[in-house]
Amino acid sequence: MTALVDAASWVLxxxxxxxxxxxxxxxxxMPxxxxxxxxxxxTDTLGATAILFGLVLQAGLTLVSVxxxxxxxxxxxxxxxxxxxxxxxAYSRGLKANEVEAGDGVSH
Amino acid sequence: MMFQVAALGVLLTMLLALVRAIRGPSVYDRILAVNMFATKTMLLIAVAGFLTERPEWLDLALLYGLISFVAVLAVLRFSKYGDLGSDDQVRP
Amino acid sequence: MTRTILLSVWLALTWLLWSGRTEPLLLASGALSVAVAIFLAWRMNVIDAESEPYELGARPLVYLPWLLWEIAKANLHVARVILTPSLPVQPRLVRIRATQKTDLGRVILANSITLTPGTVTLDVRDGTLLVHALTRKSAEGLESGEMDRWVTWLEGSGEDR
Known part of the structure; x- marks a missing residue:
């Protein structure tokens, strides 16, 4: 059981x-x-969540997990x-966004 | 061992964010990079707490995350209104 | 008044959770902190339906798993775009309608869109969101209006506000 949790923790x-x-x-x-x-x-969503859940598995059912x-x-x-x-x-200061037409598929 | 790997990945990301903060080119790129650096610092503190077997460092991670969040909003507010304490919420 | 009590309970729970200790001195300083926080929140006039939206009931518990699943899918999509050597980005600005009745609903929708990688809300005005999408797939997912319908459902009837 511990090995299984450790493995899942490693993966995360x-x-x-x-x-x-x-x-x-x-x-x-990015252009x-x-x-x-x-x-x-x-990095803020999936990266951080995966690392934090990896730590939760190591902490177990404690206050640390909460x-x-x-x-x-x-x-x-x-x-x-x-x-x-x-x-x-940035937008209200007039920084322009690069846009491509639909179906173009090339940046810039 | 697993904590070392996670800490290494986070550190590498922080390095990449730092390079972007130096390269710019616009001031918004720099703020984006600094914001990312700050949230990765929060993550690094959490991982380092497990690395050194002192999970109470999580309290510091939370505090760091909150302060960096407020700091980024304060910088943006200052760059927009030129003032931190103004009641004026409408765009000039 | 209900919201003030709710906020106090919430703050007290947060204090207990992060301190994890029950010495009288620490409990007393916790109670003092809660009182000061409530006083500041009352003075700033922020104890309202936007900070304590208990009218939403249990619906967030249904919405959150759906949102997290959407975030996970969008994450893998963006990661694949970044790691593809030719970098197949097709950045574009799209305008979508927000059918929510309250500011709270629109904020939840705008934040949900920003939280999903591949789409960032630039501006909210008159029930229309201006969104920057990284690829055509991200933009199409947004224009299907699925997230908008979910948030409108989450918002509920909105009659009691």
Whole structure:
């Protein structure tokens, strides 16, 4: 049973770490600011959730697990609020978004 | 061992975010990168708490997350209104 | 008044959870903290249907799993886009209608959209959301209006506000 939980914990932690790094790579590969915010969202949602749940499996049924879950919940409240405040500020200051027509399929 | 792997992934992400914060080009890219750096710091504190077998570091992670959230909103509000304490909510 | 009591209970539970100790001194300082927080919230005039939306009842418990599932699917989509060498992004701005009656409903919809990777809400005005979508698939998922219908259901009748 312990081995099973450990294995699941391993999977979640490695998956979360890989997702975070993918988001970090996306932060550099995306062509413009608005597209980069999506990469940031990737690390804040799936990456952070996977790592926190990996930690929950290690903590077991304790107060620590409840704190970890509250941390994940808090992150899901603050992350979109901060992102929205950021893009709204950028948009109202007139930062233009790169757009492609439907079916074009090429960036820039 | 598993905590080391997770911490390494988070650290690598923080490095990538830091490079983006330095490269810019716009100020919004920098704020985005700093915000991402901050939430990854929160995650790193949580993982480091398990790494050193001191889960009470989670309290610090929560505090760090809340402060960085308020800080990002304050910076944005300041860049928009040029003021932190104004009651004026409408766009000038 | 109901909302003030609800907020106090919620704050007290949060205090107990994060401290996890029951010495009289710590409980007393917890009670003091709750009182100060309630006073500040009352002075800031933020104890209302937007901060304590108990009218939603148990519906968030049905909405949240659906939202988390959508977030997981969107995450894998965006991750695949980033890791594809040709970087197949088709960024675009789309306008969608928000059919919610209250500000709370519109905020929940806008935040749900932003929380889902691949779509970010830029602006909310007059029941219309301006959304930046990373790919055509993200935009199409949004334009189907499924999330809008879910949030309208979550909002309920809205008669008691």
């Amino acid at each position: 932690l490695v998956f979360g770490a890989l997702t975070c790094v993918t988001g970090g790579v996306g932060l550099h590969r 413009d600011f608005y597209s980069r915010t999506h990469a940031g969202g990737l 704190k970890l879950l509250m941390l994940a919940f808090l992150l899901h409240l603050t992350s979109p609020t901060a992102t929205h405040a950021l893009v709204k500020a």
